[in-house]
Every structure is written in structure tokens, then in C-alpha cells.
Amino acid sequence: MKKTDVLIIGAGPSGTIAAAIIKKAGYEVMIVEKLVFPRFVIGESLLPRCMEALEEAGFLDAIKQQGFQEKFGAKFVLDNNEVCDFNFNEKYSGAYDWTWQVPRANFDKTLADECEKMGIEVFYNTEVKDIKINDDESSITTVLNEDGNLEEIHARFIIDGSGYGRVIPKMFGLERDSNLPTRETLFTHYIDKNRNAVAQEPNRITVYVFNHTTWVWCIPFSNGITSLGFVGFPEFFNNLAGTPEEKLRALVSSHTALNERFGDCEMAFEPKEIKGWSATTDKFYGKGFVLTGNVTEFLDPMFSSGVTLASVSAQNAGHLVIKKLKGEEVDWEAEYMQPCMQGVNVFRTFVMGWYDGDLHTIFFSKNQNSDMRKQICSVLAGYVWDDTNPFVKNHTKQVKTLANFIRQTQESEVGK
Numbered sequence: 001m002k003k004t005d006v007l008i009i010g011a012g013p014s015g016t017i018a019a020a021i022i023k024k025a026g027y028e029v030m031i032v033e034k035l036v037f038p039r040f041v042i043g044e045s046l047l048p049r050c051m052e053a054l055e056e057a058g059f060l061d062a063i064k065q066q067g068f069q070e071k072f073g074a075k076f077v078l079d080n081n082e083v084c085d086f087n088f089n090e091k092y093s094g095a096y097d098w099t100w101q102v103p104r105a106n107f108d109k110t111l112a113d114e115c116e117k118m119g120i121e122v123f124y125n126t127e128v129k130d131i132k133i134n135d136d137e138s139s140i141t142t143v144l145n146e147d148g149n150l151e152e153i154h155a156r157f158i159i160d161g162s163g164y165g166r167v168i169p170k171m172f173g174l175e176r177d178s179n180l181p182t183r184e185t186l187f188t189h190y191i192d193k194n195r196n197a198v199a200q201e202p203n204r205i206t207v208y209v210f211n212h213t214t215w216v217w218c219i220p221f222s223n224g225i226t227s228l229g230f231v232g233f234p235e236f237f238n239n240l241a242g243t244p245e246e247k248l249r250a251l252v253s254s255h256t257a258l259n260e261r262f263g264d265c266e267m268a269f270e271p272k273e274i275k276g277w278s279a280t281t282d283k284f285y286g287k288g289f290v291l292t293g294n295v296t297e298f299l300d301p302m303f304s305s306g307v308t309l310a311s312v313s314a315q316n317a318g319h320l321v322i323k324k325l326k327g328e329e330v331d332w333e334a335e336y337m338q339p340c341m342q343g344v345n346v347f348r349t350f351v352m353g354w355y356d357g358d359l360h361t362i363f364f365s366k367n368q369n370s371d372m373r374k375q376i377c378s379v380l381a382g383y384v385w386d387d388t389n390p391f392v393k394n395h396t397k398q399v400k401t402l403a404n405f406i407r408q409t410q411e412s413e414v415g416k
């Protein structure tokens with residue numbers, strides 16, 4: 001039987017960041033990963049806050065060497081011409097004002113390779129099949145290894161960073177329905193030959209409002225490829241005919257700016273469809289384990305919060321697992337679950353505010369209060385744990401109050 005201090009399920013950002021932090025503290029760490037890397041996964045636009053976690057894990061130099069596209073902001077475009085452009089260097093608080101836009105296959109492989117260089121064993125093509133937690137909180141995990149054999153791993157503690165696999169929530173019955181409605185995406189990578197001709201900055205994500213419930217992400221990479229995806233209710237996509245490529249081409253051709261840029265571009269792969277990604281979990285910890293990243297809760301691609309929430313939860317989980325292995329008491333509810341939920345809840349307010357129109361009102365209003373703009377910019381940069389920011393501390397009230405105030409002002413101006 002293999003033995004380790006900490007067994008980590010999944011070699012995505014949450015698994016590798018937690019692994020590196022714990023290994024640096026002197027403990028043995030092993031990662032089991034179901035797939036062989038590089039593998040495709042969606043989630044390509046990062047937020048500045050995740051840089052702090054990548055830095056603590058010791059990954060920044062290796063990522064810099066990959067030459068990924070630097071990202072300095074987020075731009076929102078309504079009706080082809082109304083633009084709201086946030087530069088992260090305008091934000092209210094937070095250390096980093098830039099990050100990257102990354103093809104995740106290369107990015108995740110870079111992190112996993114760094115783990116191996118640190119002496120962490122990463123077992124690819126190895127899938128968790130069963131977990132038994134012992135009375136002393138250690139565990140025996142059964143995996144199907146790359147040779148097709150069942151094998152047992154004894155660990156003092158388990159971190160589940162299995163992303164959409166949601167291994168422990170499914171195995172231990174912790175899954176819960178999300179309070180967000182089902183949405184769907186249709187996306188591909190375009191060979192973006194018109195990028196320079198149409199003067200689109202590569203150094204930010206651009207979000208196009210397609211209609212009041214549908215939006216489009218446009219994420220340029222440094223390799224000349226741009227990720228483009230439509231997100232909306234399933235009914236929106238059900239009304240389209242043809243193959244995924246025909247559907248995406250029809251959507252692009254119906255939008256002036258997108259058609260100009262991508263109408264005659266080749267796709268790097270047949271567009272993919274994903275539906276119903278929002279998921280949550282009863283409790284993010286239990287006897288002998290902690291959940292990180294998407295296994296805890298995943299909201300929505302709007303505002304690109306996924307990798308940042310995954311990275312920060314992994315950073316926090318890493319610290320607490322070290323504390324636990326040292327024999328100190330950990331209050332998982334107060335020290336882990338509550339901070340995780342704070343981040344998720346701030347983003348939930350922003351996601352809901354986007355879909356109910358409050359953030360359209362705020363982003364595209366003509367007269368923007370510069371202090372509030374900076375505070376909102378901090379949230380968009382992923383700094384959602386700074387309670388001195390009113391859009392963090394009182395997120396729901398702030399968004400509603402500001403949107404209502406702008407609407408009333410607009411109505412009174414129309415009435416004059």
C-alpha cells in the first residue's frame with residue numbers, strides 16, 4: 001500500500017496549489033489525477049487575486065516562462081458601442097493589478113510539472129474509486145491506476161480538488177442544488193487572424209451583451225488564438241438549428257463587432273457545449289478531508305471567478321491542513337467554510353446582479369462615481385475578502401442601492 005501525509009484528488013489549480021504549499025512545509029504529498037495532462041478544461045481568464053496563491057505555491061516564475069497573455073482589465077460592451085472598461089490598476093485595494101489569460105491545458109500542466117519538480121508524486125490516468133475514513137481521520141483511498149489495477153493509498157488527510165468530478169460530495173452524499181438557474185454555453189477557440197486589424201486589445205477579457213439574458217466572452221491568448229463563448233439559458237440555444245459550428249457561426253454573424261472579427265476565422269476545434277455547471281456542497285470539510293475549488297461551489301463563468309476561488313480556497317486549505325498535521329486544533333467552520341462562503345457570496349451577488357440587469361445599469365451609466373467604480377473594480381479583480389470595501393462588506397445592498405439610484409436619476413432626467 002502507498003503511504004503519504006496528504007492525498008490530493010485532481011491536478012487542477014486547486015489541487016496543485018494546495019499540494020505545493022503543504023509540500024513546502026515539509027510534508028509528503030501525492031496527487032492522483034484521472035486524466036493525462038495536458039488536458040482541455042474551460043476557465044481561461046484569471047483574476048489578479050489568484051496571483052497571490054500562485055506566488056505562495058512558488059509557481060509564478062514557471063508560469064512567466066510560458067509567455068501567457070497578460071491581462072490588465074475587463075471590458076463590457078453593450079449594443080456594439082456602449083463600453084465600460086475596468087483597468088485593474090484603478091482598483092480600491094489588493095496587491096496585484098494584473099494576471100494572465102491562459103489556455104488551461106498548458107497552464108495546468110505547468111503547475112503540475114512544478115509540483116513534480118518539488119518532489120510531489122503526480123499519478124496521471126489514476127481515478128479515485130472509493131474512500132474509507134478511519135476513526136483517527138486517516139483514510140484508505142482505492143484508485144484505479146494507469147495499469148488498470150485497483151490500488152490502495154493510505155493518507156493522514158485528503159484534499160478533494162476534483163473540480164467537476166466532485167468526488168467526495170458524490171461519494172459521501174454532500175451535493176446540494178445551486179440556487180442559480182441552469183445556463184448553457186457554446187464555445188470554441190478561434191484562430192484570431194483579424195485581432196490587430198480591428199484593434200481589439202488582447203490584454204483584457206471583453207464581455208459582449210448579446211441580449212438581456214445572453215452574453216459572450218472573448219479571451220485572447222498570446223498564441224494568436226482567442227476563446228469565444230456564448231452563455232445563456234438553454235432555450236436560447238434550443239432555438240438554433242444545425243451543428244455546433246453552424247450554430248456558433250450563425251450567432252457570430254448576427255453581431256456586428258463579432259462578425260467583423262471572427263466571421264471569416266477558422267475554429268481550432270468543433271465548438272463544445274456545456275450545460276448546468278452551477279453546483280454546491282453542504283459542507284466543505286469533514287472528518288479527514290477538506291474540499292477545495294469547484295468541488296465547494298461553482299457559480300457561473302460571468303466575472304471569471306472560478307480559478308480565483310479555487311486558488312484561494314486551496315491556499316487556505318493548505319494552511320489549515322498543515323496546522324492539523326502539526327497536531328493543532330482547526331475550527332474548519334470559522335477558519336475555512338466561512339471565508340470560502342464570503343468570497344462565493346460576493347461573486348454570487350455580482351453574478352445575480354449581472355443577470356437581473358442591475359450591473360448593466362451600473363456599468364453603462366454615463367456618470368460613474370469614481371470611488372464606487374474603484375470598489376467595484378476590486379471585486380472584479382477577485383479581492384472579495386476586503387471588508388473595508390463596501391461592495392464586499394454590504395455587497396447585496398450596495399449593488400441594489402446604486403442601481404436603483406442610477407435608474408431614479410435617469411428617470412428624473414428623462415422627465416425634465
Ligand SMILES: Cc1cc2nc3c(=O)[nH]c(=O)nc-3n(C[C@H](O)[C@H](O)[C@H](O)COP(=O)(O)OP(=O)(O)OC[C@H]3O[C@@H](n4cnc5c(N)ncnc54)[C@H](O)[C@@H]3O)c2cc1C
Pocket residue numbers: 009010011012013014015032033034035041042043044045046047126127128129161162163164165166167185274277292293294295298300301304305306307308310
Ligand atoms: C463555461 C465556463 C467558463 C468558465 N470560465 C472561467 C474563466 O474565464 N475564469 C475562471 O477563473 N474560471 C472559469 N470557469 C471555472 C473554471 O473552469 C473552474 O472554476 C476551475 O477549473 C476550477 O479549478 P479546480 O482546480 O477546482 O478544478 P479543475 O480545474 O476542474 O481540476 C480538477 C481535476 O480533477 C480531476 N478529477 C476529477 N475526478 C477525478 C477522480 N475521480 N480521480 C482523480 N482525479 C479526478 C479532473 O480530471 C481535473 O483535472 C468557467 C467554467 C465554465 C463552466
